[in-house]
Amino acid sequence: xxxxxxxxxxxxxxxxxxxxxxxxxxxxxxxxxxxxxxxxxxxxxxxxxxxxxxxxxxxxxxxxxxxxxxxxxxxxxxxxxxxxxxxxxxxxxxxxxxxxxxxxxxxxxxxxxxxxxxxxxxxxxxxxxxxxxxxxxxxxxxxxxxxxxxxxxxxxxxxxxxxxxxxxxxxxxxxxxxxxxxxxxxxxxxxxxxxxxxxxxxxxxxxxxxxxxxxxxxxxxxxxxxxxxxxxxxxxxxxxxxxxxxxxxxxxxxxxxxxxxxxxxxxxxxxxxxxxxxxxxxxxxxxxxxxxxxxxxxxxxxxxxxxxxxxxxxxxxxxxxxxxxxxxxxxxxxxxxxxxxxxxxxxxxxxxxxxxxxxxxxxxxx
Numbered sequence: 491x492x493x494x495x496x497x498x499x500x501x502x503x504x505x506x507x508x509x510x511x512x513x514x515x516x517x518x519x520x521x522x523x524x525x526x527x528x529x530x531x532x533x534x535x536x537x538x539x540x541x542x543x544x545x546x547x548x549x550x551x552x553x554x555x556x557x558x559x560x561x562x563x564x565x566x567x568x569x570x571x572x573x574x575x576x577x578x579x580x581x582x583x584x585x586x587x588x589x590x591x592x593x594x595x596x597x598x599x600x601x602x603x604x605x606x607x608x609x610x611x612x613x614x615x616x617x618x619x620x621x622x623x624x625x626x627x628x629x630x631x632x633x634x635x636x637x638x639x640x641x642x643x644x645x646x647x648x649x650x651x652x653x654x655x656x657x658x659x660x661x662x663x664x665x666x667x668x669x670x671x672x673x674x675x676x677x678x679x680x681x682x683x684x685x686x687x688x689x690x691x692x693x694x695x696x697x698x699x700x701x702x703x704x705x706x707x708x709x710x711x712x713x714x715x716x717x718x719x720x721x722x723x724x725x726x727x728x729x730x731x732x733x734x735x736x737x738x739x740x741x742x743x744x745x746x747x748x749x750x751x752x753x754x755x756x757x758x759x760x761x762x763x764x765x766x767x768x769x770x771x772x773x774x775x776x777x778x779x780x781x782x783x784x785x786x787x788x789x790x791x792x793x794x795x796x797x798x799x800x801x802x803x804x805x806x807x808x809x810x811x812x813x814x815x816x817x818x819x820x821x822x823x824x825x826x827x828x829x830x831x832x833x834x835x836x837x838x839x840x841x842x843x844x845x846x847x848x849x850x851x852x853x854x855x856x
Contacts, residue, residue: 494632495527496564498625499541505621506543512589514541514618515580519597520793521622523721528559536576536602539565544587550576577602581609593618627790627798628812634836636722637792637814641834641845643677644724647715648848650677657856658732659707663687663700670715679717679724683795686714693729693828696785696820707733710743710827710852716795723795726846727818727832730853739829742779742821743852746829749773749819750850753787754835757817757842763805770819771803779821788816791834813837814845 502525506514516522516539518530526549530537535552542548548566549559556569568583570576584592591614594603607615629637650673658666667687674682688698689705693712705711709732716725729743753770767787774783786802791814799807801815818832834845 493563495525495562499525499547499564501625502541502621503543503545505624506541506593509593509621511591511593511616511618511621512543512587513584513592514594514621515539515592515598516541516595516618516622517598517602519595520797521595521597521618521626523793524622524626526559526562526565528562532597532599536570538580538598538602540568540580540583542583542587546587548583550579552576575605577605577609580606584610584613590614591616593621595619595622623798626792627807628810629792629814629836630812633722633792634812634814636720637724637834637836638845640717640719640722640724641726641847643679643719644674644715644717644726645846645848646677647673648713648726648728651713652730652853652855655855658705658711658730659856661705663689663692663698663703663705663711666705666711666713667700670713674715674717677719679719681718683716683718683723683725684714686712688712688828690827691825694822694824694826696822696828696830705732708736710735710739710829712828712830714830714832718795722793723791724846725791725795725816725832725834726848727830728848728850728853729829729831730855732856733854735852735854739827740852742823742827743829745774745777745779746819746821746831747850750817750831750833753817753819754833754842754844757809757835757837758840759809759811759837761809763799763801763807763809764803766809766817767801767803770817774819774821779823782821782823783819784822785820788818790815809837811837811839 518532593616687700689711690709714727749770788801790797820830822828
């Protein structure tokens with residue numbers, strides 16, 4: 491595995507040189523793990539991976555955390571002690587490398603960045619997002635396998651929830667939320683990122699987290715939940731109804747289902763990301779509900795729950811094999827109900843493949 495991370499850093503180094511960037515600093519976040527193969531926790535103690543265009547890579551770490559980063563092939567450990575200013579160590583490295591331009595990841599804390607700028611007033615600071623995302627938005631086989639495993643676990647949660655919930659009638663959103671949270675932990679998710687449960691009119695708020703609202707007969711419930719399994723994220727959204735849905739709601743559900751299917755079938759290498767959004771949006775708009783589809787179609791997923799590529803108007807990035815993202819159209823009618831169907835898909839050489847495999851029909855639970 492060490493060769494994998496060395497290869498990633500070498501690719502980043504080539505991108506740095508092409509962009510005329512001398513040093514890339516990555517604070518704790520998905521980029522740190524992607525290039526180092528280790529997690530780092532953001533605290534007041536400065537930790538950063540430095541990838542140098544000069545060929546040297548370092549992790550700046552307080553002494554008490556140094557053992558956590560030992561043994562990373564090709565990465566030196568630059569230790570600072572509690573009474574020291576760690577940014578002075580970074581400034582010295584930058585000066586020794588005659589660095590003129592330093593880039594940082596989006597998660598790099600502004601307080602550390604301002605302190606570094608005070609030490610290096612003539613240095614040019616840039617975002618390193620293009621260098622980082624240029625690699626991370628396209629997954630290799632090992633990452634796709636990890637995402638597939640996370641998707642299988644998220645599918646298992648939904649299947650177990652449906653099997654153990656003969657009826658939602660009389661239960662609260664928060665009770666249902668607690669059930670899914672418990673099942674996610676049983677399935678091995680180390681982090682439950684969110685469990686959103688919205689019944690009836692609450693479902694018209696796309697990110698309704700749950701409340702003491704009691705589920706009534708015939709009421710649809712939107713379930714959106716995500717979490718981290720073995721370092722990679724799974725995410726899904728499904729809708730269940732307490733009893734039988736009204737014909738009007740079923741019709742709206744079918745529109746969202748058709749929009750999601752059309753978007754999925756349009757995915758292939760070379761298609762602009764924004765075009766996939768437009769295809770789903772056009773179907774919903776043609777049925778008269780365009781103003782009720784209030785968010786982008788999708789987001790990338792990997793070491794973070796939300797990352798590049800974003801499937802949204804204005805993003806002309808061509809899709810490429812290995813990109814993994816959500817496909818989640820929705821319709822949200824205020825004071826009535828909401829519908830969203832979300833799957834995780836991977837772009838293949840000639841189309842797309844769903845990683846989440848849960849049935850996409852409207853589920854009836856009591």
